[in-house]
Amino acid sequence: MRAVVSPKHRLHHPEHEVSFGVRAPALEIPARAEAIAAALADDGGFDVQPPTEHGVAPIEAVHDPAMIRFLSGFWDAWERAGYTTREAFPDSMLHPAVREGMGPSPEPAGPLGRLGYWCFETMTAVGPGSYEAARAAVDVELTAADLVLSGEHAAYGLCRPPGHHAPRAAFGGYCFFNNAAVATQYLAELTGEPVAVLDVDYHHGNGTQQIFYARPDVLYVSLHGHPDRAYPYFAGYQDETGAGDGMGTTLNLPLPAQTTEAEYLEALDRALGAVAAFGGSLLVVSLGMDTFGLDPYSDFMITTQGYAEMGRRVAAAGRRMVILQEGGYFVPKLGENVVAWLRGAEPRA
Numbered sequence: 001m002r003a004v005v006s007p008k009h010r011l012h013h014p015e016h017e018v019s020f021g022v023r024a025p026a027l028e029i030p031a032r033a034e035a036i037a038a039a040l041a042d043d044g045g046f047d048v049q050p051p052t053e054h055g056v057a058p059i060e061a062v063h064d065p066a067m068i069r070f071l072s073g074f075w076d077a078w079e080r081a082g083y084t085t086r087e088a089f090p091d092s093m094l095h096p097a098v099r100e101g102m103g104p105s106p107e108p109a110g111p112l113g114r115l116g117y118w119c120f121e122t123m124t125a126v127g128p129g130s131y132e133a134a135r136a137a138v139d140v141e142l143t144a145a146d147l148v149l150s151g152e153h154a155a156y157g158l159c160r161p162p163g164h165h166a167p168r169a170a171f172g173g174y175c176f177f178n179n180a181a182v183a184t185q186y187l188a189e190l191t192g193e194p195v196a197v198l199d200v201d202y203h204h205g206n207g208t209q210q211i212f213y214a215r216p217d218v219l220y221v222s223l224h225g226h227p228d229r230a231y232p233y234f235a236g237y238q239d240e241t242g243a244g245d246g247m248g249t250t251l252n253l254p255l256p257a258q259t260t261e262a263e264y265l266e267a268l269d270r271a272l273g274a275v276a277a278f279g280g281s282l283l284v285v286s287l288g289m290d291t292f293g294l295d296p297y298s299d300f301m302i303t304t305q306g307y308a309e310m311g312r313r314v315a316a317a318g319r320r321m322v323i324l325q326e327g328g329y330f331v332p333k334l335g336e337n338v339v340a341w342l343r344g345a346e347p348r349a
């Protein structure tokens with residue numbers, strides 16, 4: 001399988017995240033992508049290439065251009081305003097109730113206010129190289145999409161930072177640009193075909209769901225920890241099935257704590273049934289390894305062999321696949337788990 005990898009992810013190297021008011025070591029760190037890249041190289045079965053530049057237009061097709069502008073200029077503005085931190089977090093976010101009945105808030109002028117205007121939580125440090133790294137992750141993802149458009153049955157994009165929590169007009173959940181959504185929109189535009197997205201990260205991909213919620217030509221299907229206990233809390237419920245013309249093109253399968261591998265694979269078969277019933281030949285996979293038994297976020301019991309079986313079942317759907325990295329935070333097994341999934345997904349003789 002061909003894989004796209006960029007060293008530019010290293011430009012985003014958060015030191016901390018803030019979880020329930022506690023400053024903790026960052027989990028979404030460069031070592032994750034380094035471990036995956038090393039495992040791809042060690043395996044020998046992957047043809048690894050760098051991304052090509054695609055510019056900002058494919059991002060503007062999905063995200064608010066004002067958010068892109070904010071991210072591109074944030075660090076300079078932060079330093080110019082006199083802050084001397086190594087990375088930045090908002091202190092006040094734009095809760096919808098603050099402006100209830102008053103119309104939308106203007107975008108503030110100062111960088112701390114602007115940070116809370118665009119960022120929705122406290123886990124996503126923005127540093128001097130975050131924007132450039134996020135742009136490179138988009139180039140990685142679009143290069144993987146190009147490979148599939150030019151005839152590869154499947155391609156893997158080692159995206160870092162991840163993307164699936166970023167809706168059209170906000171960022172957070174370790175995500176800046178929604179890599180899977182940008183790729184999906186790009187594929188839909190270039191082929192005119194419907195596109196299915198299968199999200200198997202432990203967390204619900206609220207951003208991807210939001211971006212395509214009213215779209216009849218994009219199916220979003222997700223397996224995840226139930227939002228009653230799991231981030232992102234405010235999306236991923238079973239009764240969210242789409243809106244307007246997109247009614248019926250969202251399927252959420254929230255799962256209980258201690259979900260076993262057998263139970264997970266059963267839910268995956270349901271998800272793949274929905275993919276099979278949807279038109280088109282393209283599938284974008286949001287691949288998160290934070291369902292792993294040892295992952296700090298996981299209360300599922302997925303094993304390395306389970307990932308190989310997942311890859312097999314997804315590939316058996318027979319679709320052309322753009323497989324994009326999302327989460328996965330148990331670094332010692334991360335590379336092995338990604339390789340197991342991708343090898344499982346390889347066409348069999």
Ligand code: SP5
Pocket residue numbers: 019020123162163164165173174175201203231288290296297326327328
């Ligand atoms: C792409 C991705 O996997 N993003 C994950 C973002 C998760 N943010 C979680 C915030 C809540 C964490 N609080 C509980 C700490 C458990 N170790």
Ligand code: ZN
Pocket residue numbers: 201202203288290326327328
């Ligand atoms: Zn996740």
